Amino acid sequence: MRALITTKDGSVEFAEAPEPRRTNSELLVRVSASTVARGDLNTARLSPPGSPIGLDVVGTVVEPAVDGSGPKVGTRVMGYTSTRAGGWAERAALDSSLVVPVPEALADNVAAALPNSGLAALAGLEAGGFLLGARVLVTGATGGVGRLAVQLAHLAGANVTGLVSSRQRHELLRDFDWLTTATADEAEGPFDLVVDLVGGDVLSRAMSLVAEDGVLASLAQTVPETASVPSFWFAMHPGARLVSVTNTRGQREAGRGVRRLELLAQLAETGRIDPHVTGAASWEEAADLLAALGARELEGRTTLRIS
Ligand SMILES: NC(=O)c1ccc[n+]([C@@H]2O[C@H](COP(=O)([O-])OP(=O)(O)OC[C@H]3O[C@@H](n4cnc5c(N)ncnc54)[C@H](OP(=O)(O)O)[C@@H]3O)[C@@H](O)[C@H]2O)c1
Known part of the structure; x- marks a missing residue:
């Protein structure tokens, strides 16, 4: 064939x-x-x-x-x-x-x-548990998985923020009037759940935005750069968890x-x-x-x- x-x-x-x-x-x-x-x-x-x-x-x-x-x-x-x-x-x-x-x-x-993409988005959101009223951040929100993740989180009753790579990229999500969009510099936590779809510096930044006892679910294989753990992260985010998620498991x-x-x-x-x-x-x-x-x-x- x-x-x-x-x-x-x-x-x-x-x-x-x-x-x-x-x-x-x-x-x-x-x-x-x-x-x-x-x-x-x-x-x-x-x-x-x-x-x-x-x-x-x-x-x-x-x-x-x-x-x-x-x-x-x-x-x-x-x-x-x-x-x-x-x-x-x-x-x-x-x-x-x-x-x-x-x-x-x-x-x-x-x-x-x-x-x-849909299975990946659902797997990332599942890591956050009960989402009604939860504060959820999705990085790479303009991508195929990201767009589905923000919509599914909204359907589940979460307050959703989509992280975009630049101010110009906000435009790509304009149809979602319920969605807050922010660049990495603009985003303000804390978030009960972060679904990271980018990795590298974005993952490092996302770590600083997780709430106490919050979850950072990473599916990211987008950028090749290594992420670093922000200083004092462990002391400043008691109970927070970084979990690896895949849509195959x-x-x-x-x-x-x-x-x-x-x-x-x-x-x-x-x-x-x-x-x-x-x-x-x-x-x-x-x-x-x-x-x-x-x-x-x-x-x-x-x-x-x-x-
Ligand atoms: N583990 C699993 O089971 C699983 C399953 C499915 C997907 N994934 C992973 O999930 C991620 C998203 O997949 P996808 O298909 O949605 O990818 P995609 O459509 O290519 O979207 C990638 C997203 O990342 C952003 N991005 C790319 N490079 C960036 C950079 N240097 N800095 C900041 N943002 C950047 C893009 O923003 P722009 O719009 O600005 O380019 C876009 O929002 C990928 O890493 C993929 O490998 C994992």
């Missing part, structure tokens, strides 16, 4: 790839759409050349899982490949714990922007991954969350889109049509 794979210079190229090998709980999907996200850029830059790439999948089930779990053949589905990637291919394997039917009214390109437990994907699909279908898809491009343009994402030139999510 035709697939995009990683190259030695941190990009992607087309190749003739073998059909995905599947476990008993994985079904085979003919892919129609995917997304270009930061995780894909990291795959391109950090995986060995020749690796599969692509975390989000929308498509049609063409072969069921051997164990009979998951949606039936012929169902239009959306799913998350997890760390195996491979969504930028004609066919992809999805574990039945991370795939759900797509509601009829939800377009392919909107559905494709939900699995990886615990998704199989009690059907959590499926319930979360269903929730994301339902919220997007009814207009309560918007992943801000600003473009849909052919997968022939994937290399250019990855370069644009790396240069911070993409606004909103761009989805890929796979054909």
Whole structure:
């Protein structure tokens, strides 16, 4: 089958790839759409050349899982490949714990922007526990995960602040009249929960904004710089915790991954969350889109049509 794979210079190229090998709980999907996200850029830059790439999948089930779990053949589905990637291919394997039917009214390109980013946003917010009335800060709020995280936190009843990289970037979040936006210099804590999606200096700054007994949940792999712990942080933030969060952990437990994907699909279908898809491009343009994402030139999510 035709697939995009990683190259030695941190990009992607087309190749003739073998059909995905599947476990008993994985079904085979003919892919129609995917997304270009930061995780894909990291795959391109950090995986060995020749690796599969692509975390989000929308498509049609063409072969069921051997164990009979998951949606039936012929169902239009959306799913998350997890760390195996491979969504930028004609066919992809999805574990039945991370795939759900797509509601009829939800377009392919909107559905494709939900699995990886939505699961990450929910995992980050979950680290904060009870969110009604909580003070929540999301860094990297203009990104794909960040936009979903601020909207989901707002739906959960939190008072939400989105950290943006510059004053000009405030504009990208203007639709959310309930959202406070701030640059790292402007932000005023304390926050009960910080979801960090940037890392480096932003993470260091975020640490100084956490409340006593607050949680800083980091999913960030955006900037390569090392973060440093602000001086007197331990003394000044008693009970505060820095926790590592991923969207891969615990998704199989009690059907959590499926319930979360269903929730994301339902919220997007009814207009309560918007992943801000600003473009849909052919997968022939994937290399250019990855370069644009790396240069911070993409606004909103761009989805890929796979054909
Ligand atoms: N651990 C997991 O399971 C998991 C899952 C999904 C995602 N993630 C991570 O979550 C993060 C967000 O992913 P994404 O797909 O939303 O990425 P994205 O769309 O590229 O968004 C990145 C965000 O970071 C900001 N940013 C980039 N470089 C910055 C810098 N030098 N200083 C300050 N802000 C900067 C961007 O702001 P501008 O608008 O100014 O460029 C944007 O708001 C990534 O680190 C990704 O790897 C982790």
